Amino acid sequence: MRLLASMLLQGLPFQPDQASTIAPSVDHLYFFITVVTLFFSALIFSIIFYFMIKYRRRSPDERPQAIEGSLPLEILWTAIPTVIVAVIFVWSSSLYFRNSEAPLGSMEIFVTGKQWMWKAEHPEGQREINELHVPLGRQVKLTMTSEDVIHDFFVPAFRVKKDVLPGRYTSLWFEATKLGTFHLFCAQYCGAFHAGMIGSVIVMQPDEYEDWLAGGVPGAQAESMEVAGGRLFEQAGCATCHLQDGTGQGPSLLGMYGHLVHLSNGQTVAADDAYVRESILNPTTKIVNGYKPVMPSFQGQLSEEQILDLLAYLQTLGKVQGKQPEEGKK
Amino acid sequence: MSTATQQPRVGTPRNYLNADYGWRSWLFTLDHKRIALLYMVSITFFFIIGGLFAVFMRIHLVEPQGALVQPETYNKLFTLHGVVMIFFFLIPSIPAVLGNFLVPLMCGARDLAFPRLNLLSWYIYVVGGLFTLYAAIAGGVDTGWTFYTPYSSTYSNTQVTAVAVGVFITGFSSILTGLNFIVTIHKMRAPGLTWFRMPLFLWAMYATSIIMTLGTPVLAITVFLLALEHLFHVGIFSPALGGDPLLFQHLFWFYSHPAVYIMILPSMGVVSEIIACFARKRIFGYKVVCFSSVAIAVLGFLVWGHHMFVTGQSVYAGLIFSLLSFLVAIPSAIKVFNWTSTLYKGSISYEAPMLYALGFIGLFTMGGLTGMFLASLATDVHLNGTYFIVAHFHYIMVGGAVMGYLGGIHFWWPKISGRKYPNGWAALAAAIIFIGFNLTFFPQFILGYLGMPRRYAFYPAEFQVLNVMSSAGATVLGVGYLIPLIYLIWSMRYGPIAEPNPWGAKGLEWQTASPPPTENFSEIPVVTEEAYAYSAEEEAQRV
Numbered sequence: 001m002r003l004l005a006s007m008l009l010q011g012l013p014f015q016p017d018q019a020s021t022i023a024p025s026v027d028h029l030y031f032f033i034t035v036v037t038l039f040f041s042a043l044i045f046s047i048i049f050y051f052m053i054k055y056r057r058r059s060p061d062e063r064p065q066a067i068e069g070s071l072p073l074e075i076l077w078t079a080i081p082t083v084i085v086a087v088i089f090v091w092s093s094s095l096y097f098r099n100s101e102a103p104l105g106s107m108e109i110f111v112t113g114k115q116w117m118w119k120a121e122h123p124e125g126q127r128e129i130n131e132l133h134v135p136l137g138r139q140v141k142l143t144m145t146s147e148d149v150i151h152d153f154f155v156p157a158f159r160v161k162k163d164v165l166p167g168r169y170t171s172l173w174f175e176a177t178k179l180g181t182f183h184l185f186c187a188q189y190c191g192a193f194h195a196g197m198i199g200s201v202i203v204m205q206p207d208e209y210e211d212w213l214a215g216g217v218p219g220a221q222a223e224s225m226e227v228a229g230g231r232l233f234e235q236a237g238c239a240t241c242h243l244q245d246g247t248g249q250g251p252s253l254l255g256m257y258g259h260l261v262h263l264s265n266g267q268t269v270a271a272d273d274a275y276v277r278e279s280i281l282n283p284t285t286k287i288v289n290g291y292k293p294v295m296p297s298f299q300g301q302l303s304e305e306q307i308l309d310l311l312a313y314l315q316t317l318g319k320v321q322g323k324q325p326e327e328g329k330k
Numbered sequence: 331m332s333t334a335t336q337q338p339r340v341g342t343p344r345n346y347l348n349a350d351y352g353w354r355s356w357l358f359t360l361d362h363k364r365i366a367l368l369y370m371v372s373i374t375f376f377f378i379i380g381g382l383f384a385v386f387m388r389i390h391l392v393e394p395q396g397a398l399v400q401p402e403t404y405n406k407l408f409t410l411h412g413v414v415m416i417f418f419f420l421i422p423s424i425p426a427v428l429g430n431f432l433v434p435l436m437c438g439a440r441d442l443a444f445p446r447l448n449l450l451s452w453y454i455y456v457v458g459g460l461f462t463l464y465a466a467i468a469g470g471v472d473t474g475w476t477f478y479t480p481y482s483s484t485y486s487n488t489q490v491t492a493v494a495v496g497v498f499i500t501g502f503s504s505i506l507t508g509l510n511f512i513v514t515i516h517k518m519r520a521p522g523l524t525w526f527r528m529p530l531f532l533w534a535m536y537a538t539s540i541i542m543t544l545g546t547p548v549l550a551i552t553v554f555l556l557a558l559e560h561l562f563h564v565g566i567f568s569p570a571l572g573g574d575p576l577l578f579q580h581l582f583w584f585y586s587h588p589a590v591y592i593m594i595l596p597s598m599g600v601v602s603e604i605i606a607c608f609a610r611k612r613i614f615g616y617k618v619v620c621f622s623s624v625a626i627a628v629l630g631f632l633v634w635g636h637h638m639f640v641t642g643q644s645v646y647a648g649l650i651f652s653l654l655s656f657l658v659a660i661p662s663a664i665k666v667f668n669w670t671s672t673l674y675k676g677s678i679s680y681e682a683p684m685l686y687a688l689g690f691i692g693l694f695t696m697g698g699l700t701g702m703f704l705a706s707l708a709t710d711v712h713l714n715g716t717y718f719i720v721a722h723f724h725y726i727m728v729g730g731a732v733m734g735y736l737g738g739i740h741f742w743w744p745k746i747s748g749r750k751y752p753n754g755w756a757a758l759a760a761a762i763i764f765i766g767f768n769l770t771f772f773p774q775f776i777l778g779y780l781g782m783p784r785r786y787a788f789y790p791a792e793f794q795v796l797n798v799m800s801s802a803g804a805t806v807l808g809v810g811y812l813i814p815l816i817y818l819i820w821s822m823r824y825g826p827i828a829e830p831n832p833w834g835a836k837g838l839e840w841q842t843a844s845p846p847p848t849e850n851f852s853e854i855p856v857v858t859e860e861a862y863a864y865s866a867e868e869e870a871q872r873v
Contacts, residue, residue: 149478
């Protein structure tokens with residue numbers, strides 16, 4: 001009874017919070033498909049009910065006339081659904097396509113999923129578990145990977161969802177439009193406590209977010225990801241071969257990240273997160289032209305978070321030299 | 331009903347049921363009708379088991395923190411519910427029971443093309459089922475019926491291998507049944523029964539058989555590789571072993587999406603038969619309905635990627651799979667329009683099978699239309715992995731497929747058992763199932779849109795109201811399913827004796843006795859008319 005009362009008092013919620021820039025556009029499409037669904041259900045059900053009553057059997061030996069079918073009608077009711085689904089397809093696909101890549105200049109946060117928690121690391125080094133603090137009104141790109149099985153990062157209020165895969169990076173982006181705390185769910189079944197792999201996304205005013213970044217860790221100041229990555233670059237021995245002047249056993253990594261790399265098999269690949277990750281874990285798969293496949297694999301020696309730190313460091317190295325050739329051309 | 335006799339009449343004609351007695355006469359039978367009954371008993375057993383798992387799940391979800399079991403147990407419940415219902419009930423339901431019984435009768439043949447193979451396929455099914463039951467008793471399995479890797483292959487320490495072997499074995503039963511039907515329909519049709527004189531149920535069985543023979547081997551390979559990785563750590567799917575985590579999903583859905591059509595196409599065939607009979611009309615646009623079955627079967631193989639829109643697959647792959655998924659909606663819509671038009675100027679009566687068929691159209695229409703939300707990329711991103719998916723596929727696979735199966739059982743029951751069931755009870759059950767079904771699953775559409783993920787053993791309190799509504803509806807639905815079980819069993823002994831053609835239906839199966847003799851027809855019939863020749867002129871021509 002109490003349940004029923006609270007249900008009546010609050011009214012049944014029929015729409016989740018709209019807290020990101022894409023949420024309203026997804027809802028508009030959702031609303032449109034709902035209208036189409038209701039219209040056609042109502043149409044078909046009323047026709048069926050009308051026929052059921054009008055053409056009910058009146059005498060046991062009634063024999064209706066045979067009707068073969070009608071080509072014009074078949075064409076009509078093939079064409080109408082085709083047009084409707086074409087409209088939905090174009091609308092939906094363009095919306096999806098527009099939102100599939102994070103806008104340039106998005107701030108980047110790294111997320112690691114593991115049974116059964118979400119770990120996030122901000123570029124400034126702030127780390128958190130089962131919470132994700134983000135600033136209001138800024139485009140945020142999440143780069144995500146998993147330490148074990150497939151998870152799925154789902155924030156209903158933002159209408160975003162993306163699988164989080166082991167051994168691979170996936171990403172999603174959003175721009176929060178509403179302050180508050182929103183559900184973060186794992187939406188891909190991942191084992192015993194899948195239902196407990198939930199957290200909150202906390203949307204803050206940008207200045208509060210800055211304060212939070214600066215003051216979150218008690219005691220020591222957090223080490224930024226690129227600094228941690230740089231330290232790791234020395235500790236793990238990367239720096240021994242990847243000399244910055246290009247005289248080492250391995251190629252210099254200045255200006256590598258984010259640019260094209262020529263391989264020994266004649267192919268050219270873009271040095272993105274996936275390529276760098278592969279080169280760390282399976283170094284012999286893609287060899288840079290002019291170098292020998294001598295690098296050992298770091299599989300099992302670096303955690304996913306350490307690899308993300310290295311990526312952050314290599315990104316800064318990529319920017320250092322990345323500018324020089326352009327300036328040279330000028 | 332004063333003519334009802336409660337005891338077999340003296341001198342009951344010999345039929346397939348009284349031709350022989352004793353367990354050997356059943357377990358070694360080569361008669362397609364008896365094998366159909368073996369299947370009916372086995373799938374009913376699995377339906378009850380699978381249903382019980384669902385009962386426990388719905389009780390558990392009444393409270394946000396979970397009312398009944400530990401999360402590990404809940405995970406096993408939904409996994410076994412899915413595995414049992416899909417592989418051991420839905421896929422064999424109409425093909426193996428009604429198809430086995432009716433394909434030879436509708437073709438005017440004395441049996442299927444390969445009777446021994448037919449019996450073998452039942453034994454294979456039973457062995458596969460026993461493996462799965464063993465897995466359930468020996469600790470269960472907790473991967474979800476989708477067995478996603480690398481969770482299933484590397485991380486789950488439940489009975490993954492036993493279930494994979496069970497599903498692998500059962501797949502061969504499906505392949506053999508499909509093969510048998512294809513050959514029978516090609517080679518054993520009675521004289522005069524041309525392709526376009528075939529009842530739509532045969533067309534549906536034909537389309538289904540194609541999917542079974544072409545799709546199931548892929549499933550067999552997939553679960554075989556899964557077991558290989560689970561047992562011997564061969565790196566196929568797990569990135570830690572050098573595998574590809576998404577490869578499994580591609581292989582799995584390449585079969586498991588068409589499998590949805592293995593479940594729904596047969597129901598469409600059943601519903602076409604019932605509507606034609608109770609409206610006394612030829613199915614409107616007969617050929618269009620034939621070809622739409624085949625179109626669904628073919629297109630069904632090209633849409634698997636719509637299960638993977640949020641996996642990070644390429645945006646362009648997503649666009650193509652979305653487009654193809656929308657295309658498969660069109661033949662389904664055409665069928666609904668044609669069934670509706672069949673009622674136009676018909677002579678409609680409302681015996682129980684017709685109520686099930688109309689219920690099917692209602693639930694299938696809802697299920698089909700809500701599929702648009704999921705074929706559409708931008709909305710699928712939000713709805714994927716939530717209760718919206720659960721609601722959608724239950725509308726198709728339970729609302730649609732089970733309604734169709736029950737409609738078919740009620741339609742052909744007099745032929746199968748030689749007895750009639752109480753029509754009032756059957757109509758009541760149809761109404762209770764329809765209402766209970768909607769109460770159970772409609773709230774789940776809203777739950778999904780609000781963001782509640784599926785496969786959660788406990789959930790935030792704000793979702794409780796809708797979950798309680800769903801569980802309450804499931805109670806009604808459960809009662810609805812129990813009623814036919816009772817009166818159908820009752821009717822086998824106490825029901826009034828059925829005449830050969832109690833509904834005044836067309837089709838060769840109604841031209842022989844109820845129940846049919848072992849050899850089906852004393853003389854092979856010759857077909858001289860189109861399917862569904864219900865009209866007065868056609869009636870006159872025949873005389």
